[in-house]
Amino acid sequence: MSEGKIAQALSKLFEKHRIVFWYDNLHELRADYEALELPGIEKIELTNNEFGVKHRILREQPEQKFLLYRDGPQPPDLENWLLDVQLAHDEFRTGQVALWLAELDLGPSFTEVVQSHAAFFEAGKRKEALKKLLKSDDSSGGLRLKMLAVCANAEPRLDVILEALLAELAEERDDRIKLITRCGLDVVLWQQMQRIYGYESNGYDSNPPGLRDFAITLFKSCFAMATEVMATEVSVANKNGKLSAEALVFLKRWKDSRQYESSFETLSEQCADVLGMEQELHRCDARDLLEVDYFELIDLKILSDMVQGITRRTLAAADVAQWVRQRRQGHWYGKYADLYSAVDVAAEFIHTLAGARLEMASLADGVQNYARSWFRLDQLYRKFIYHARKSGQASLLADLNTQVENLYSNSYLLKLNNNWQTFVDAAPLWDAAPIVLQRRFFSHWVQPFLERKAKVCVLISDAFRYEIGDELHSLIRQEDRFEAELAPALSMLPSYTQLGMAALLPNTTLTLVDNDSGLALVDGQSAQGTVNRGKILAAAVPASQAILAKELLQMGRDESRALVRDHDVIYVYHDLIDKTGDTRDTEERVFVAAEETLQDLIRIIKKLTNANANNVLVTADHGFLYQNRVLEESDFMLSEPQGDVRYRDRRFVLGAGLRSSSSFKSFMPAQLGLEGTMEVQIPKSISRLRLKGSGSRFVHGGATLQEVVIPVLRINKKRQSDVSRVEVEIIGAGNKTITSGQVAVVLYQSQAVTDKLQGRSLRAGIYTLAGELVSDRHELKFDLVSDNPRDREMPVRFMLSRKADEANGQQVVLRLEEPLEGTSHCSEYKTLRYTIRRSFTSDFEF
Secondary structure, three states, rough: OOOHHHHHHHHHHHHHEEEEEEEOOOOOOOHHHHOOOOOOOOEEEOOOHHHHHHHHHHHHHHOOEEEEOOOOOOHHHHHOHHHHHHHHOEEEEOOOHHHHHHHHOOOHHHHHHHOOOOOHOOOOOHHHHHHHHOOOOOOOOHHHHHHHHHHHOOOOOOOHHHHHHHHHHHOOOOHHHHHHHHHHOHHHHHHHHHHHHOOOOOOOOOOOOHHHHHHHHHHHHHHHHHOOOOOHHHOOOOOOOOOOOHHHHHHHHHHOOOHHHHHHHHHHHHHHOOHHHHHHHHHHOOHHHHHOOOHHHHHHHHHHHHHHHHOOOOOOOOHHHHHHHHHHOOOOHHHHHHHHHOOOHHHHHHHHHHOOOOOOHHHOOOOOOOOHHHHHHHHHHHHHHHHHHHHOOOOOOOOHHHHHHHOOOOOOHHHHHHHHHHHHHOOOOOOOOOOHHHHHHHHHHHHHHHHOOOOOEEEEEEOOHHHHHHHHHHHHHHHOOOOEEEEEEEEOOOOOOHHHHHOOOOOOOOOEEEOOOOOEEHHHOOOOOHHHHHHHHHHHHHOOEEEHHHHHHHOOOHHHHHHHHOOOOOEEEEHHHEEEEEEEEOHHHHHHHHHHHHHHHHHHHHHHHHOOOEEEOOOOOOOOOOOOOOOOOHHOOOOOOOOEEEEOOOEEEEEEEOOOOOOEEEHHHHHHOOOOOOOOEEOOOOOOOOOOOOOOOOOOOOOOHHHHEEEEEEEOOOOOOOOOEEOOOOOOOOOOOOOOOEEEEEEEEOOOOOOOEOEEEEEEEEEOOEEEEEEOOEEEEEEOOOHHHHHHHEEEEEEEEEHHHHHEEEEEEEEEEOOOOOOEEEEEEEEEEEEEEOOOHHOOOO
16 A cells, blocks of 8 residues: 555544554554654554553543554454554554545445455446445445445446346346456345345256346246236246245336336347247236236237127127226337227227117208217228228238228218218208308308407318318317317318319309319309419408418418408418328328328417417318228229210219219209309219229219218317316225235226316325335326216226335325426325235235
8 A cells, every 4th residue: 555545544534533543464564654744643653552642642632633553463352451442433454455445434344345345346436436325324235235236337226226237138238247246246136136026046056046037037927926827837936936026016117117118128028938928828818918018919919809809799899998998008008009099999980880870861860960970980980090000000900900891881881871862862952951051151150250340260171071070179179278169061062172162262153164174163253272262252351361271380470460460351271181182192191181180270270379360260172982992893883974074073073964864963053052054963872983093092072971061160269278187086995004015996087088178197106204115106097088987997006015014004105196297297196195004024925
């Protein structure tokens, strides 16, 4: 040891002690002692002068600091006249271990720890990292745990250390565990693993304790705890049988950790393969797995069983909804969210169709029934196709997809519109009073605002059919301070863009141009394009503006506010659904376009209201038919329209002298409320005309309910907040005493979720009064829509950790916390106190 280090080590000792003893056991440091100069410190050499020295340092100079040096080892205790003084103060030890102890301000009681793990202290960075963790009340065991933490680059907690080591294992690296072994800390690690988690290897020399063996045992044992399927096999996993309940708490914490999520998933997959989980799960009932999420294969098993159950009609829609709701709390749900959604809406579609009575008494009755309930089948079909395509699981969903397609096309779409066609055929005029006809849109919905001197913005989305409008109605009502009302309107015939856009403008007459253009005129003026529509609008309302949605979205705040300020009526035109569906190469993405349109429209509505527009109307020029399958010959007309056909589309033709046919419904212009001479023929029900170069799945122009029932959404923004969240109660907790290693509670969502009464996300766990978590923790979402109170009960089971042992006989708190949006923090929502009264040591293991 150099002279400088000796002086440095002695100075630290004198910071805490007035008297320091120095025994030069090997008679080799006298020169260093004699050369040593420490300000304020008196040096005395012990040479059979102990009695005099004792009197001097205790009586004569009780405030002075002394360094007492003996050239030789410490005398036996019975011969040591200064033993009592030494015990009351400290001893300076030379050698590497002594230096390390001095550097870390550790007392002589830690000598054995430092000697046993000398390799740890050879690196200055490790010593510095350890020093930051040390506390004055550390025990030898606590010191070793902190040394393990430094080696693992983790917090000094066994579960965190283990997470870090497993993360390294998942990356196929072993730097940290090798360092632990090199520092002689591996024995400490495995002792702690046995004490806390009950883990031991099988005892064979060829299979010592190891991280991979622990991981396999962990997954195997926890699966057995959850299902009892592998209980017999797991009993041979180690000498003492299954792992402790603490291991299950660890696994749940690990899989829910954002930091170590990827390592959990990697090792879960590897262990599933080693354990033969695919074969094991074949023997399991999916109902027994609904709360288990340790393997991705479990989700695949449940999804597969649900698909088969729905296809074979052996699993009720209510059961499917319950299964999906339970799986939403699972680790792998996010990866398969679209697949779960597809399965859920497929079951609901089949169930809803089975109970649908697709009959009507008139055109008006048909529209009203469609707007009341039948539209939901189109909505569910759209959602199924959207999520099924997005999931990428075509093979798994093949049979279910075929069944849904057949039911939608044959049992719903064809049946409904065949019934509807009966009333279309019998109608002398295209009218379904009291349903508002599209050409009266301006006078019925826009003019009243102007009469009250109020501004109004009209948002027209091309092919925005009624069922999509219903979803927008719900979405916009979920926004704070937004209120909305939805009503159906009947589009013009033919239900195509040129005529629909013209009918939404202020008009006295509507005319189809007598040529092959298909254009429509409003009071003799062309309604094609935004510029022409703006002119027609300005003729009726001078302070008006027609604008494209993309232009509005590009405006800055001041520009958009000026737009609203300076105009009484603004027409905003949006085109994504029709543009996507009308193109053969993109028509299969029309339901994706519908989802994107909903988000676009919400952005536009907020843009307008932020610019001080209080009244917004949302509507469409027409709806559409879409079938997500390859159409067959039977889907197309066998006969062709006869006569002077001047304009032709998939779902209608315009011309003169069109011959009557049982396959077509023919209209004279006056029957449709049109001027001019252009006659109209429409294929009956859902049949299509062949048209070279165009798509055939997405069509419009005809008279089906999906094409002609359009939404009119009236939106206004309030000044007061009108959105709140459901309340959650803790029920069934009459016994406030915990006597086992588990706590079962039922959390009850007091109200059903609505647009304005929204769901609540909570984090639940059991804590000591000091705030230490002593159970696993659950992330819960309460967004149930059922009106049945029993459906809104959520059973939750908490597994107590070993730390709960320290709270035996004390109170603990079940705490529900609400995450603060946009932060990693939570606020306390509700609590319930329990008292723990049990002997954990006797029955803590399962």
